Amino acid sequence: MQKTISHAIRFDGIALHSGRPARLVIRPAPAGSGIVFRRTDLGAAAPIIPASWDRVVQSPLCTRLVGADGVSVSTVEHVMAALVGCGIHNATLDIDGSELPIVDGSAAPFVTKILAVGLVSQAAPVQAFRIVRPVEVSRGATRARLSPNDTLRMEFTIDFADAAIGVQTKTLDMSDGSFVRELSNARTFCRKADVDLMHAKGLALGGSLENAVVVDGDKVLSPGGLRHADEAVRHKMLDALGDLGLAGLPVIGLYQGVRAGHALTNELMRAVFSDPANYRIFTCATVPAAHLPALGAPFGALARAA
Template sequence: MQRTLKGPVGFVGTGLHSGRAVRMTVQPASAGYGIWFRRADLPGDALIAARWDQVVGTTLCTEIANGAGARVATIEHLMAALAGCGIQNALIEIDGPEVPILDGSSARFVQGFLKRGLREQQAEVMAIRVLEPVTVSQDGAKASLHPAEGLEIDFAIDFVDAAIGRQQKRLRMANGAFVRELADSRTFCRQADVERMQANGLARGGTMANAVVFDGDRVLSPGGLRHRDEPVRHKMLDALGDLALAGAPLLARYRGERAGHAMTNRLLRALFARPGAWELVTCGAGVAARLPGAGVGRADLAAVA
């Protein structure tokens, strides 16, 4: 069955790229509502659908906008938390242009949702079943979707920095796997990129407290890594958040090789441009048990505490 929150969950923080303070409240929503953002600081049409065809920017984050020009950026960690907790319906009210970065992962979003509690709704979950492979590639990056019985993410990265190097991980996303394995993995960057990003007006809110910074064979962030392979885990987190913009859970195997926000959005656009490559299905109990977030509850909080 579909799920929403038992009550509102509030977050206060700073935007990673804008550096602006922001308040955000994730509100429960009725069955079939989906995920929507509302810019509480803007007049007029301020509702934005959290959907692949509303994506207008993919430079170091995912940004969505509506036809009236209302925009919200860096939505991927929040979208991953919603998908990973199996929340299909929510209204996100936010008073600025960027979701707060918090600690750079999805952990605090997941904590807030599970502490508030989830409410089952009297409507079956619809899912998007991938029927045939779809692939996009550019400049050595590649992303693809393949038929599968549930959502699986297989990701590989390769960096010259020895502290990162080549990492690969494959994970079935059912039975709380996101909460246990990926939710606390933080965004990361190379020290060589920090000044370049800030010179381009990005990462103004970035600190060692909300990002892991690498320099060659060193991890500069205090406390080091949460996981030996935290970078690839975070890339998988990002992928789940970007795939959640499909508008319904995917029954597919996602494979990413050096892929990022732009590649994953291109992949969704390629999928929906081929009507024969997918179908919308009603999830019975067996299929629903294989979706991200199935079976997640307060007992899983220990994984992200």
């Protein structure tokens, strides 16, 4: 059955790119309502922005959604990954500005509070998108592909010049709570050489060693080092799961990313939904519940450190 969060939960922090204070409240929502963002800073008639792939606009280094009235919300990918990974189908996310708080740069703070308050089953069946034929998009050396599979399975490869990252490849079946255990605490990362460039462009103004992994050649500058030896590729998978969550229903298929980012994953989603022959919509009567993300993810099952 569909699920929502049992009680409202609040997050206060800094917006990664603007550097401004940001507050997010995740609230329960009725069955069938999906995930929506609400800009509470814009008055009593707070604009609603659906968490949908067709609301994504090009934005460097994050996923940005724009509503029908032009109001936007940015950096939604981490909380979307947490919602998908914890099995929440319906929620209203109140945000008091144009960007979500970055918290620690991962999805773990969201997951911790979600699992602590628990989920509520609702009187409506879960539906899912099953990919039935391969769809691929590419830009130069980057590639993203969805193809048929019995579960949501992810394969990702990254390649960075800095020795602290280098070439990393990971494959993970996303069913039975593996997101919570394996990916949820992987933090966003960047190269020290890129920090000044981002600041000059008005980006990452709220970034710090407390909410991102910063590398310089073979060195990890963030206190405490890495949470996983392959934390970078795990975070790219976390991002991709959040972007796939904008399908509006769980996706069942094999996602393969090679140096892919937010823009390419959204381009893939647009290619998939451009032709109804690429997918089928099933209910859990025909899609075994164990094939969906989030099951078997009890409180305390946060991602393991390598």
